[in-house]
Amino acid sequence: MSPALITGETWDNGTRPETANEDTLILAFEDNRLLPALFGEHDEHLALIEDRLDIEATPRGNRVALRGGAQACEIARQVLVNLYGRLERGLEVNRGEVEGQVKLVRGRARGEGEADASIRTRRKVITPRSHTQGRYIRALKTHQLVFGTGPAGTGKTYLAVATAAAALAAGEVDRIILSRPAVEAGERLGFLPGDMKEKVDPYLRPLYDALYDVTPGNLVARGMADGTIEIAPLAFMRGRTLSSAFVILDEAQNTTPQQMKMFLTRLGEGSRMAVTGDPSQIDLPPGAVSGLADAVTRLDGVDGISHVAFSKVDIVRHPLVTRIVDAYESGERKAPENG
Numbered sequence: 527m528s529p530a531l532i533t534g535e536t537w538d539n540g541t542r543p544e545t546a547n548e549d550t551l552i553l554a555f556e557d558n559r560l561l562p563a564l565f566g567e568h569d570e571h572l573a574l575i576e577d578r579l580d581i582e583a584t585p586r587g588n589r590v591a592l593r594g595g596a597q598a599c600e601i602a603r604q605v606l607v608n609l610y611g612r613l614e615r616g617l618e619v620n621r622g623e624v625e626g627q628v629k630l631v632r633g634r635a636r637g638e639g640e641a642d643a644s645i646r647t648r649r650k651v652i653t654p655r656s657h658t659q660g661r662y663i664r665a666l667k668t669h670q671l672v673f674g675t676g677p678a679g680t681g682k683t684y685l686a687v688a689t690a691a692a693a694l695a696a697g698e699v700d701r702i703i704l705s706r707p708a709v710e711a712g713e714r715l716g717f718l719p720g721d722m723k724e725k726v727d728p729y730l731r732p733l734y735d736a737l738y739d740v741t742p743g744n745l746v747a748r749g750m751a752d753g754t755i756e757i758a759p760l761a762f763m764r765g766r767t768l769s770s771a772f773v774i775l776d777e778a779q780n781t782t783p784q785q786m787k788m789f790l791t792r793l794g795e796g797s798r799m800a801v802t803g804d805p806s807q808i809d810l811p812p813g814a815v816s817g818l819a820d821a822v823t824r825l826d827g828v829d830g831i832s833h834v835a836f837s838k839v840d841i842v843r844h845p846l847v848t849r850i851v852d853a854y855e856s857g858e859r860k861a862p863e864n865g
Contacts (some may be wrong), residue, residue, distance in 0.1 A: 627656025
């Protein structure tokens with residue numbers, strides 16, 4: 527049941543909160559057992575909402591008083607309602623979810639549209655943490671080819687892997703194929719020690735991490751054993767036709783235009799593709815053209831293809847990551863000191 531909005535601005539004992547005025551909202555929650563997870567340890571989730579929306583959130587018993595600007599209080603109310611609803615459904619609420627809900631609800635208030643897309647995998651239900659993530663999830667579900675570009679920490683790869691896992695579980699595709707260019711090794715993997723799995727694992731580890739986060743480990747192991755899940759470097763895609771598969775190319779900024787064309791033309795009947803990358807982190811030789819940038823330009827407006835561009839405001843990692851991206855984008859550099 528949704529939290530009740532108390533308009534009389536009183537606590538349970540009939541007293542008014544000390545900060546009550548015309549811009550105070552009081553929410554009453556029915557299930558006290560959910561409140562520790564909703565408020566966070568030492569009320570850290572409420573503190574985060576206060577910081578992001580410049581309001582005061584005062585808990586007492588099963589109620590929370592929200593004081594500040596009228597619009598900010600209404601955003602905070604909707605954030606708490608949404609998070610409480612997640613807990614009622616048995617889903618997790620952490621700092622990332624709180625941050626994401628603030629971004630989503632504030633985005634709707636600014637007229638940025640709905641972002642109510644979600645991904646249901648075998649391990650969890652994933653909801654977007656920004657307006658752009660919502661657009662990206664919907665694009666992944668409705669387009670044959672989706673380019674996701676932008677800085678690290680925006681969820682480009684994770685959401686693509688989660689969508690692929692959900693599609694496999696629902697029987698929409700027969701297999702998942704995850705790939706990355708092994709740029710650091712120049713894709714000359716034969717010179718590296720170990721068998722083929724040992725050679726490529728270091729380059730593909732982020733894909734493994736995302737897959738294990740949304741799919742039980744035993745199902746991942748079984749899928750890799752029977753070929754339902756394949757993780758391979760980009761060089762291994764040449765000459766293949768990938769049918770009835772969800773295919774993801776990560777770190778695509780490190781492809782050449784020729785490699786990108788080779789990969790995109792592997793698309794077979796009943797397949798979908800997601801191509802992700804950060805145009806600001808190209809590891810190709812100086813002067814080389816990135817296949818990702820080239821493809822996004824060439825294929826702009828082509829039917830069946832979507833390009834979702836993330837920005838620093840969509841970063842859902844530690845807030846320091848956003849500040850790091852800001853510093854690099856500003857172009858400001860401090861000269862190293864000698865001595």
